[in-house]
Amino acid sequence: MTPSSTSPAPAAGGGDPRDEEGRRRGVSRRGLFAAAGVTGAVGVTGAALGIGATSWPLGARAEKSGDTAAPADVVVPFRGEHQAGITTPAQDRLHMAAFDLVTDSRADLILLLKEWTRAAEEMTRGNKLGEGTDSYLAPPSDTGEAMGLSAANLTITIGFGRSLFEKPFLKIKDKMPAALEPLPHFPNDKLDPARSDGDIIVQACADDPQVAVHAIRNLARIGFSTVSMRWSQLGFGRTSSTSRAQATPRNLFGFKDGTANLTSEDAAGVDEHVWVPEGADPKAAWMTGGTYLVARRIRMRIEIWDRTSLQEQEASIGRTKTEGAPLSGGEEFTEPDFSAKGSRGELIAKDSHVRLAHPSTNEGVKMLRRGYNYTDGSDELGRLDAGLFFIAFVVDPRTHFTPMQNRLSAGDRLHVEYLQHVASGLYAIPPGAREGEYIGQGLFGA
Ligand SMILES: C=CC1=C(C)c2cc3[nH]c(cc4nc(cc5[nH]c(cc1n2)c(C)c5CCC(=O)O)C(CCC(=O)O)=C4C)c(C)c3C=C
Numbered sequence: 490m491t492p493s494s495t496s497p498a499p500a501a502g503g504g505d506p507r508d509e510e511g512r513r514r515g516v517s518r519r520g521l522f523a524a525a526g527v528t529g530a531v532g533v534t535g536a537a538l539g540i541g542a543t544s545w546p547l548g549a550r551a552e553k554s555g556d557t558a559a560p561a562d563v564v565v566p567f568r569g570e571h572q573a574g575i576t577t578p579a580q581d582r583l584h585m586a587a588f589d590l591v592t593d594s595r596a597d598l599i600l601l602l603k604e605w606t607r608a609a610e611e612m613t614r615g616n617k618l619g620e621g622t623d624s625y626l627a628p629p630s631d632t633g634e635a636m637g638l639s640a641a642n643l644t645i646t647i648g649f650g651r652s653l654f655e656k657p658f659l660k661i662k663d664k665m666p667a668a669l670e671p672l673p674h675f676p677n678d679k680l681d682p683a684r685s686d687g688d689i690i691v692q693a694c695a696d697d698p699q700v701a702v703h704a705i706r707n708l709a710r711i712g713f714s715t716v717s718m719r720w721s722q723l724g725f726g727r728t729s730s731t732s733r734a735q736a737t738p739r740n741l742f743g744f745k746d747g748t749a750n751l752t753s754e755d756a757a758g759v760d761e762h763v764w765v766p767e768g769a770d771p772k773a774a775w776m777t778g779g780t781y782l783v784a785r786r787i788r789m790r791i792e793i794w795d796r797t798s799l800q801e802q803e804a805s806i807g808r809t810k811t812e813g814a815p816l817s818g819g820e821e822f823t824e825p826d827f828s829a830k831g832s833r834g835e836l837i838a839k840d841s842h843v844r845l846a847h848p849s850t851n852e853g854v855k856m857l858r859r860g861y862n863y864t865d866g867s868d869e870l871g872r873l874d875a876g877l878f879f880i881a882f883v884v885d886p887r888t889h890f891t892p893m894q895n896r897l898s899a900g901d902r903l904h905v906e907y908l909q910h911v912a913s914g915l916y917a918i919p920p921g922a923r924e925g926e927y928i929g930q931g932l933f934g935a
């Protein structure tokens with residue numbers, strides 16, 4: 490079981506790890522609501538906002554989750570050296586959207602980035618947009634569906650695709666990072682261009698799906714006439730832990746996923762494998778403290794997997810299904826021993842996923858995985874369109890993603906037999922915005 494979507498994960502040592510990381514409890518939409526009492530607040534707040542009590546959805550939600558006494562009002566700070574939503578303990582839900590520019594004005598884009606920064610900061614605090622400034626005669630600044638909900642650990646992470654740098658009127662081509670070179674075609678890729686790439690990426694993660702969706706919807710609304718949405722992706726059930734305080738979740742193949750992931754507690758590992766160091770790319774000094782996001786929509790052949798023996802499933806992964814322990818023995822967090830042999834050869838098969846993805850097979854590289862499960866209905870043959878929306882943050886995709894993906898696509902039993910990559914994106918994620926700055930300021934200037 491993953492931790493409750495409305496409760497912060499307990500820290501191993503007893504405290505709240507999010508507090509340890511410097512997060513703060515803030516006044517939240519739900520906090521205000523709970524303080525006023527659910528029934529009373531519906532009347533007062535609903536009337537003030539011109540919303541009828543019968544259209545207010547929170548009462549039912551709060552009662553159902555039974556959390557009115559202890560609302561999940563944890564706020565992840567938006568500003569900082571690095572953007573939030575990367576080493577932040579992975580929340581339960583994802584809404585990611587890619588946008589394309591529909592303007593030919595550099596000033597329009599800069600204005601949008603400023604407005605998105607302001608809106609993102611407000612929403613991640615759990616605040617309603619345009620509070621106290623809206624006119625009754627104009628559309629509300631906030632679409633409204635998160636009123637009464639807490640900030641739910643919302644993070645908003647913004648980045649830029651290669652196509653953005655190629656727009657002459659933006660005059661940023663000479664600042665394009667070399668690491669944004671297009672990903673190659675990998676064996677067995679069947680990519681849909683309409684679900685891939687995009688000028689700008691926005692990742693919204695939260696412990697409440699409605700909060701994540703609300704964030705993307707409001708940013709899209711603010712961006713009207715400057716950007717249009719190219720594709721979007723909902724995800725549920727995080728498939729990675731990014732903090733040791735989090736229990737390892739499971740992917741849709743039923744295996745623990747994220748056991749050997751980089752975690753925020755491994756500061757040296759994150760510095761080495763995630764954050765772009767000073768001097769990495771003289772043309773793109775603005776990326777110092779940033780990172781690269783690789784997104785891959787990976788369809789999982791669920792129906793075939795479900796007819797596969799447990800032995801074959803475990804051999805494909807290289808770990809046991811129940812415990813997530815390496816097939817060489819031990820428990821979940823025991824290091825795999827790839828030299829261990831049994832009567833039928835290597836205990837961890839040569840073509841198993843963990844062997845081919847392990848740093849020892851990949852020149853020591855690691856990545857910070859932060860993916861989500863997805864389901865999107867079913868196809869014409871009645872098969873689930875489901876899989877893993879793989880997200881990884883890496884210091885340089887040329888060293889930390891492409892070689893590993895080539896190895897996996899060509900020879901990993903999991904990839905060859907049970908997976909198909911159907912969409913792809915690569916984005917430069919600039920560093921965090923400090924007080925008074927906007928996201929991307931280093932690229933575009935004040
Ligand atoms: C290119 C990188 C990777 C892709 C794509 C990928 C897809 C993918 N993985 C699983 C399931 C598991 N992966 C596990 C470990 C693991 N996977 C990668 C990389 C990619 N996975 C790495 C770097 C690792 C860690 C290897 C190590 O250091 O041991 C595991 C085992 C548990 C764990 O450590 O997380 C599982 C299970 C699926 C289902 C999938 C695509 C749908």
Ligand SMILES: [Fe+2]
Pocket residue numbers: 842846
């Ligand atoms: Fe994997």
